[in-house]
Amino acid sequence: MAARAGVSVGTVSNVLNHPGQVRPATVEKVRAVIEELGFTPNANARSLAGADSRTIGLVVVDLRNTLFVDIARGAQREAAAEGMNLLVTNSDSDDSLQDAHLELFESARVSGVLLAPLSDPAVGVQRVRRHGTPLVVINYDTGREDCCTVLVDNERVGHLAARHMIELGRRRLAWVSELGALQPVQQRQVGVRRAVREAGRGVGLTEIDTQHVDGSHARTAVERLLAVPARHRPDAVVAVTDLLGASIVQELQEAGLSVPGDIAVMGCDHDARAWGGAIPLTTVRLEGEEMGVAAVRLLAEEVAEGGGHVHRTVVVQPSLLVRESSAGRVPVPGPTTTRALGSTRRGV
Amino acid sequence: MAARAGVSVGTVSNVLNHPGQVRPATVEKVRAVIEELGFTPNANARSLAGADSRTIGLVVVDLRNTLFVDIARGAQREAAAEGMNLLVTNSDSDDSLQDAHLELFESARVSGVLLAPLSDPAVGVQRVRRHGTPLVVINYDTGREDCCTVLVDNERVGHLAARHMIELGRRRLAWVSELGALQPVQQRQVGVRRAVREAGRGVGLTEIDTQHVDGSHARTAVERLLAVPARHRPDAVVAVTDLLGASIVQELQEAGLSVPGDIAVMGCDHDARAWGGAIPLTTVRLEGEEMGVAAVRLLAEEVAEGGGHVHRTVVVQPSLLVRESSAGRVPVPGPTTTRALGSTRRGV
16 A cells, blocks of 8 residues: 555554654545555554444553552453453553554554553653543542542542551651652651641651652661650651551561550551561551452543543542551450350440 | 455455464465455454563453463563564353454454463353364363463462461361362362371361352351361361352351451452451452562563474462461550560560
8 A cells, every 4th residue: 555655664554653753635535545445544453453443542650569450450350241352451660561562453453552650650641642542540639630540549548547546545656758759658647647646745756758658668768767865765656658668567576566566556558568578567558459449440531531531539548457566466256156145245 | 365265254364363264275275365465464463462462361260360360460560561463352161262262363453362261161261262262261170281380379378278277276177068070179179188188187177068169158157167166167268269268257256256356367369359357357369469570571482482482381479468367466566666666675
C-alpha cells in the first residue's frame, strides 16, 4: 500500500502510529489507500490487541508490593467479568521503564490503560491522553481533570494508625518514614498529625526521617529511638510501610526491647511480604482489590461512552488490621463450647 | 493489498495470523504482495509488539500466590536486563482464560511466551509451538521435548518439610493435602513419604485428603485429627500450601490445642498471603524469582538461537524457612554485644 500511496513504508507506519508527525495531506492520501485496501487503523488495532480489541493494559510500579498485586488481581477479575483481557507490566519503581510500558501499550493499541505510578506521572498521562486513549490513574492524585482516578484515603490510613496507638494507651508516638515528597507518604503523615492533635495534651509526636520507605534504614531509626532516655522514649512507632515496621520490630528485639511491651509497632500498607517476622504485624488494609475493580469500571465506562465521558475520582476507605505487634498476643481462644459458657457466665 | 492480491481482507488476515488455515497457493500469492508493499509479517510484528519486537508475554495461573508474583518479578528483572519488555496476564486458575491469554500473546506477535500453568498445558503449548513462537513452561513438568522448562524440585520440597518435623523429634506426621492429580502436589507427597521411610521404624505417616489445596477444608482435616485419641494423634502436620497450613493452625487453636506444643504445623509453598495469622508459619522457599530469571534466560537463548536451540530443563532448589509454628517461639536475642560475649564463653 506504500507503493500505491506513493510514500515510503516508514510514512505509512507513521500515519498509523504517530499521525501527528506526518503532513495532513500525506495522512489523508495514505488513509484513503489504507481504507480502499480494507486496512483501517481500527481493523489494524483489532489484530494488534486481540480478537475483539477489548484488551486493557495495567502499568504498576512494584509487583512485589501486595497493594499492587491486589490492584492487579481486582482489575483482572473485573476485566474478565466485562469480557476484557488485562495485560500487566511492572515498572519496578523505574520512571523510564514506566514510560516505556505506556508506549508499549500505546503501540499495541489497547482499548485503555490503567496506571499505578510512584510519583507524578504527568508526562506519561499527557502522552496517553493526547492519543485519546482512555486512562485511569490509580493510587496517585494527579490533580488532573482529564482522567479518572482511584485513590485510597491515605490521610485516613495515617489517622487510623495513630488513633489505634492512642486508644491502646500509648502517649509518645513516633512517625517513622521517609519525610520527603512521596504523595501517599505525605498524606499518611497529615493523618497521623491530626490524630495526635485530636488526642490533645498528654499525647506527643516525634517524626523520624528514614529517607527510604523500605526497611533499609530501620537500624538508624531505632538508634535514634534508643538515644532518648527510656522515660521520654516513644512507646509506639507508626511506620509508613510494613517493610519498615517489620524491620523496626526486629531491630528493637535485637536491642533487647520487647514489642509491644516496651514499644508498640505497626506498619501502614498491608504488605504481606513483610509478614514473615517473629511477631505478627499490625497494619492498615488498603483494599487494593477494590481499587482495581473500581479502576476497570471507570475505564470500561470511558471506553463505552467515548467523548461524552465525565471523569471521576473514586476514593476507597482503608481499615485497621490489629495483630500482636501493637495489641500483644491475643489469648488463644478455648474450644467453642467453653467460650460460649464463659460469655453466658459473664453475661449473668 | 487485499485488492492487489485478488483475495478478501479476511484471507490476508488469515495469512498473517493463521497461515495453516489458508491454501498454500493463496499464502504464496498474498505473501508476495505483502513483501512487494514492504509489509513483511516481521515488520508487522514489530509494530504490534512495540518498537523493537523484544516483548515477551508471561501467563501465570494465580497472581495472588506469592510463587507466581516472585516468578513475574524475577522474569521482569531479567527481561529488563536483556532489554526486553514483559507483559503479564493472570489466568486466575481458569484454563480457558489461560488459552485466551496465550492466543492474545500470539496475536500480539510477542517474541516469546512464558507459561506457568496449573495443570497440563498440552493444548496451549502445542498451539504456540505450531506457530514457532519460543516458549518456556514454568513450574510444570510437561514431559515434552519441544520446549524448555523451569521447575522447582517439588519432591525435595516435601522431603525438606517432613525431615524438618522428624528432626524436631516429631514421630507421627500427617500430610494434609488435596491427594488428587495436581503435579506439584503429587511430587511433594513423594518427598514426604520418602523422608518418613528414611526415618525408619518409630516414625509414621497419616495422609488426610482435603480435596482442595487452599484453606477451605481445614476444619474437616482438623476434625479428623481430633477424632484420633490424643496419644495416637499426629504431632506434626505438613500442609501442602501455606494457606492450608495457616487455616489448620487457626482451627487447632480454636479447638484448644497449642501450636507447636501439641501439634507442630507447617506449609510448603512460601505464600505470603497466608502469613497474617497469630503464629508465624514455617514453610519452604520455592525461589520463584530465581525461576523467573532462569525462564527469561532460556527464552532469550531460544529467541537468539532460533531453530538451532536445544531445549533444556532447569531445576531450582528449595530451602527450609523455620518459624514459630514448628520450632516454637525463638527466644528474643539480647543486644549484639551480649550475644558476642556469650558465644566467646561457649567457645572457650
